[in-house]
Amino acid sequence: MARLNVKPTRMELSNLKDRLAISTRGHKLLKDKQDELMRQFIDLIRENNKLRDEVEKELTEAMRAFVVAKSLLNESFIEELFAIPDKSVSLNIEEKNIMSVMVPEMNFSVNEDEKESEMQYGLLNSNSELDDSIDRISNILPKLLKLSEIEKTCQLMADEIEKTRRRVNALEYLKIPQLKETIHYIQMKLEENERASITRIMKVKDMGT
Amino acid sequence: MQDTQYKGVNTLLRVYETRLLTSEDYEKMIRAEDLKEALEVLKSTEYHINDSEILEDKNFDAFLMHRLKDIYEELYSVTPDSELIQIYTLRYSYHNLKVLLKQRFKDLELEHLLIPIGKYPLTTLRNLVNTEQSEELNPIMVEAVQEAIADYEIYGRIEAADVFMDTYYYKHMRAITNRLDNDTITRMADVMIDLDNLSTVVRSINQGKSRSFLHTVLSSSGSISKHAIIEAADQGAVNVMQQLFLDKPYAKQLEAVLADSKDSINSMVLDKVIDEIIHELMEEGKYQPFGPMPVMAFMFAIEKEVTNIRLILVGKDNQIEEEIIRERMRPIYGS
Numbered sequence: 001m002a003r004l005n006v007k008p009t010r011m012e013l014s015n016l017k018d019r020l021a022i023s024t025r026g027h028k029l030l031k032d033k034q035d036e037l038m039r040q041f042i043d044l045i046r047e048n049n050k051l052r053d054e055v056e057k058e059l060t061e062a063m064r065a066f067v068v069a070k071s072l073l074n075e076s077f078i079e080e081l082f083a084i085p086d087k088s089v090s091l092n093i094e095e096k097n098i099m100s101v102m103v104p105e106m107n108f109s110v111n112e113d114e115k116e117s118e119m120q121y122g123l124l125n126s127n128s129e130l131d132d133s134i135d136r137i138s139n140i141l142p143k144l145l146k147l148s149e150i151e152k153t154c155q156l157m158a159d160e161i162e163k164t165r166r167r168v169n170a171l172e173y174l175k176i177p178q179l180k181e182t183i184h185y186i187q188m189k190l191e192e193n194e195r196a197s198i199t200r201i202m203k204v205k206d207m208g209t
Numbered sequence: 210m211q212d213t214q215y216k217g218v219n220t221l222l223r224v225y226e227t228r229l230l231t232s233e234d235y236e237k238m239i240r241a242e243d244l245k246e247a248l249e250v251l252k253s254t255e256y257h258i259n260d261s262e263i264l265e266d267k268n269f270d271a272f273l274m275h276r277l278k279d280i281y282e283e284l285y286s287v288t289p290d291s292e293l294i295q296i297y298t299l300r301y302s303y304h305n306l307k308v309l310l311k312q313r314f315k316d317l318e319l320e321h322l323l324i325p326i327g328k329y330p331l332t333t334l335r336n337l338v339n340t341e342q343s344e345e346l347n348p349i350m351v352e353a354v355q356e357a358i359a360d361y362e363i364y365g366r367i368e369a370a371d372v373f374m375d376t377y378y379y380k381h382m383r384a385i386t387n388r389l390d391n392d393t394i395t396r397m398a399d400v401m402i403d404l405d406n407l408s409t410v411v412r413s414i415n416q417g418k419s420r421s422f423l424h425t426v427l428s429s430s431g432s433i434s435k436h437a438i439i440e441a442a443d444q445g446a447v448n449v450m451q452q453l454f455l456d457k458p459y460a461k462q463l464e465a466v467l468a469d470s471k472d473s474i475n476s477m478v479l480d481k482v483i484d485e486i487i488h489e490l491m492e493e494g495k496y497q498p499f500g501p502m503p504v505m506a507f508m509f510a511i512e513k514e515v516t517n518i519r520l521i522l523v524g525k526d527n528q529i530e531e532e533i534i535r536e537r538m539r540p541i542y543g544s
Contacts, residue, residue: 068533071523072480072516075270076322080308083319084367122371123426124378124405125304128412128476135416 004182008189016186020179027171034164037099041157048150055143062136069129077125086120087111089145101160103153108145212499214289219503221287225280226507228255229542230514235521239534244525251518269522273515278326280511284504285328292385293501295328296394297508299385302327302334303378306354309338310370314361349384353377372425379405379428393494393502397487400459402431404483406438407454411446411476446474459486481537484513488540510542517541 006012070078092107120134234250241247248260258272284294295302301324308322323331329346337343341355357373360366379402386398406427413423423442429435433453441449447467454463466479491509494502516539524534 064527064529067523067527068529068537071520071529072537074274074324074519076274076308076324077304080304080311080319080322081371083308083311083317083322084315086367119368119372119422119425122307122368122375123409123412124371124375125300127480128408128415131412131416 002178003185004178006182006186008186008193010190013183013186013190016179016183020176020183023171023175023179027168027176030164030168030171033099034161034168037101037157037161037164040098041154041161044150044154044157048147048154051143051147051150055140055147058136058140059144062133062140065129065133065136069127069133072127073125073130078130081121081126089141098153098157099160101157103156104149106145106149108142110141212501215500215504216498218284218287218289219498222503222507226510226542229510230254230518232541235517235538235541238518238521238525239531241525244522247521247525251522256518267526269519273519274324274326277511277515281326281508284508288501288504290389290501291328293389293504294508296382296385296398296505297512298327299378299381302329302350303353303374303381305331305334306338306350307370307374309335310354310357310361310374311367313338313358314367314370347381347384349377349381353381375426376428379430383430389501391501393490394505397490397505398430399432400486400490401483402428403433403454403457404479404486406431406433406435407446407449407474408476408479408483410438410442410449411474411479414442414446415476445472447472450474459489462486462489477537481539484539488513506542513539514542 004016006016088111090109090111092109094105094107095102096105097103234254237250238247241250245260245264248258248263252258252260256272256276263269263272281294281298285291288294305323305327308319311317312319325331327334333343333345337346337351337354338358341351341358343351353373353376356377357369360369360373382398383402386394389395409426410423413426420439420443423439424435427435427438437453438449441452450463450466454460457463462482462485466474466476466482468475487509491502491506494500495506497503520537520539521534523529
């Protein structure tokens with residue numbers, strides 16, 4: 001392990017000792033942070049997997065139903081039905097702090113456009129299978145939005161875990177050993193100097209007698 | 210209009226109908242392994258398609274609409290009474306009006322949704338929507354657009370476009386069939402409107418819509434009064450059918466739409482049964498040497514052909530099981 005390129009002085013030694021103390025404390029804190037992040041991350045991932053499976057399963061079925069419904073209608077007819085959406089979703093993102101990771105907390109509000117009538121789309125150029133598939137897709141929407149929030153959180157946490165892991169490793173395998181070695185080196189050097197000066201004094205004293 | 214005026218076009222139709230897809234063509238397409246194979250079958254028919262292009266963009270409607278457009282244009286040029294063709298093309302005209310109205314209401318760009326099929330060119334329809342007036346178009350259509358725009362300006366409801374166009378579509382169709390005064394065509398319009406109303410009731414009840422919703426969406430142009438349908442609908446869709454449809458000549462065929470439990474109506478089957486009932490009416494009239502029935506039968510056939518082709522191609526493209534495709538297939542001309 002390469003030691004740091006510093007002058008072996010008492011001043012440096014005291015500095016390095018301080019740095020070592022901070023690094024060790026930092027390492028411990030970061031390690032704790034990493035553990036906690038991992039714990040929360042694993043919980044989230046589990047939830048994410050569950051939700052994703054659910055959403056994917058339902059979405060596949062809904063899309064399939066939609067394809068079958070669509071196959072009996074002209075595509076322009078369908079596009080016309082939904083050219084102007086009767087709902088709009090507004091998204092309000094707040095930040096939530098999980099172990100210093102800023103994760104989004106998404107609040108979706110569905111505005112049904114202060115609609116008075118129950119008409120979603122014209123019934124002439126649509127069919128009952130389309131009703132059914134649209135219904136299914138609308139039912140999945142809240143879950144899909146929730147999933148997007150969890151997935152984004154997972155990504156951000158994964159990034160943070162990666163970063164923390166790198167820091168912990170850097171401290172544990174590089175910084176702390178380096179500091180320790182340099183401290184050891186300076187101590188040795190200082191002791192050596194001390195011994196040298198004692199020897200020199202003794203020699204000088206001998207010369208006087 | 211004298212029935213004999215149709216003799217020329219009816220002879221011509223005997224030629225056209227040989228170009229329609231046969232049951233064997235459909236069978237081959239349904240059995241095809243994948244989309245490519247199904248398109249291969251289609252290539253040998255009247256549909257001159259570029260299969261590599263279609264395989265890439267999967268735009269089936271483009272060539273299907275092109276074919277429909279050609280056929281309707283040809284029919285317009287040879288049929289003595291253009292309103293007869295309108296019975297089928299009105300659906301596209303009213304669709305175009307909806308698109309144009311929505312464009313006007315929300316200032317959107319929806320040009321790609323316009324379908325250039327119908328008696329009147331798109332520019333005429335566009336003029337109507339912009340100026341709310343037209344000398345050329347049928348007054349029913351003009352009134353429809355005026356009403357929709359007036360409603361939107363007062364209440365600001367986008368769905369005015371859908372509601373008014375759907376209602377006036379049936380009204381317009383009824384006006385044409387009344388003028389034509391042909392027994393079979395009148396029966397066909399009755400079947401179409403009455404059963405579409407039944408289908409609307411079933412769908413509305415399934416979606417838990419209110420009575421006032423039914424008032425808005427049901428057509429009063431059918432042979433069964435709208436009021437009677439709404440009254441009967443309070444006790445469910447099956448009640449509507451049993452009270453109002455059992456004396457109809459097609460009551461027997463309607464039985465198929467009851468679900469196994471007999472307490473609900475399978476609306477998917479209903480949609481198909483409507484086509485089958487009309488198909489039977491058409492079969493009766495298609496070999497008449499005079500009169501407008503063969504033209505009607507041919508238009509019905511080509512519309513269903515396009516539906517069937519779209520169904521098979523979309524099905525093949527999405528690996529939908531053969532069985533699901535088969536149970537949705539519409540009647541085939543001549544079979």
